[in-house]
Amino acid sequence: MPDNISSSRTLPWFVRSGARTWRCLPAPDEVRAFHAALPGHSPTPLTELPSLAEELGVGRVFVKDESCRLGLPAFKALGASWAVHRTLAERAASGREPGPVTLVTATDGNHGRAVARMARLLGQHAHVFVPQGVHPQAVAAIVAEQAKVTEVTGPYDEAVRLAAEEAAGPGAVLVQDTAWPGYERIPGWIVEGYSTLCAEIDEQLAAQGIGEGPDLVSVPVGVGSLAQAVVTHYRSRPSGRAPALLSVEPQAAACVLESLTLGEPVSVTTGHTTMAGLNCGTPSSIAWPLLRDGLDAAVAVPDADSARAATHLAALGVSSGYCGAAALAGLRAVLTGAAVDERRAALGLDATSVVVLLSTEGTAANPHRPLMGSDAGHRQAHPGPSRP
Structure with missing residues (x-):
């Protein structure tokens, strides 16, 4: 059970002790080398923002800027590329039918575009299902990667169901970036792919001393x-600091915060949020055990806070969509307001602390998504959309 759950009505907040001493196995070493060998790959920037450090009362603040990763406006290409590589290598080793494979997925935009990009580069096919309400610009970007796109007249869960049915056919495979019981290996590879982002942060911080x-x-x-x-x-990690890890969600879709609070994975009824890529009602089945044991804290923020954070980051030269800016919005919520000294102490922060914000997407990944009837009160039946 958590050590403290904030009683503040204005700050949905969870914190627990012991996370920094918990240990798990690392991601495979070969992931980083795989990404380094991809055409056009280079590490994304880690940008220091001294004015944020002064505002938040810490030593240094850095933003990992994922607004251009392998030519795409979000970090999703890391997971999609590694998972597609592993999937195709396994199929070749097993002696399955030769010829192009159709990579099938459901998406709100970034993940589907990343899968389509990898299919195009590797001479494969892609079939992407998009739910009702996805912005036409996001659909057009997937089509531009030469993928077949099926627009679903329903919510994300329906798109996932139809994608899974399509992938059950011959010569097709589902490459989905969330797991549920019975479908966990490929989502696990996608998670492994994201490890490159963290390895880059280590190297970039080391270069800063x-x-x-x-x-x-x-x-x-x-x-x-x-x-x-x-x-x-x-x-x-066998050495170095064990940092505090803070998760940030929209108040309209705080499934991880609710699950941590209750001590078990639960589904929540989600509402509309401009942080569309975080609009999720159920934690991934493979993520939950690590989030439960390895996260120090969780917070949920309103849309207005992420919008202000995105505007502030833009003024400082960092392109960040509403989802990416949530990292700053959440940290601001934690480090301001009532009981701030308790929260700072719980996270081990002081005037010398080094903070890293993960800005997971650029503004190009965040076209306005209008409020649809399915967005309000939507309940996820299984792990939800194409989400961080």
Whole structure:
């Protein structure tokens, strides 16, 4: 059970002790080398923002800027590329039918585009299912990758169901970035792919003279796959600091916060949020055990806070969509307001602390998504959309 759950009505907040001493196995070493060998790959920037450090009362603040990863406006290409590589290598080793494979997925935008990009580069086919309400620009970007797109007249869960049915046919495979019981291996490979992001942070901080790593990492969370990768990385390191890990969700879709509070994975009824990529009602089945044991804290923020954070980051030269800016919005919520000294102490932060914010997408990944009837009161039946 948690050590403290905030009683503040304005700050949905969870914190527990012991996470920084918990340990797990690391991601495979070969992931980083695989990404380094991809055409056009280079590490994304880790940008220091001294004005944020002064505002938040910490030593240094860095933003991991994922606005251009392998030519795409979000971090999703890391997971999709590694999972597709592993999938195709396994099929070749098993002697399955030769010829192109159709990679099938459901998406709200970024993951589907990343799968389609990998299919195009590797001479494969892609079939992407998109739910009702996805912006036409996001659909057009997937079509531009030469993928077949099926627009579903229903919510994300329906798109996932139809994608899974399509992938059951010959010559097709489902490459989905969230797990549920019975479908966990490929989502696990996707999570492994995200480990490259964390390895880059280590190297970039070391180049800044911070060889021990950060004191806190703030992570936007939907189903929890990216947070799973972050927990895996920082809770498996044999040396260096064990940072506090903070998850940030929309108040309209705080499934991880609710699950941590109750001590078991639960589904929540989600509402509309401009943080569309985080609009998720159920934690990923493979992410949950690591989030439960490895996260120090969780917070949920309103849309207005992420919008303000995105505007502030843009003014500082960092392109960040609403989901990416949630990392800053969540940290601001934790480090301001009533009982702030208790929260700072719980996270081990002081005036010398080094903080890393994961900005998971650029503004190009965040076209306006209008409120649809299915967005209000939507309940996820299984791990939800294409989420961090």
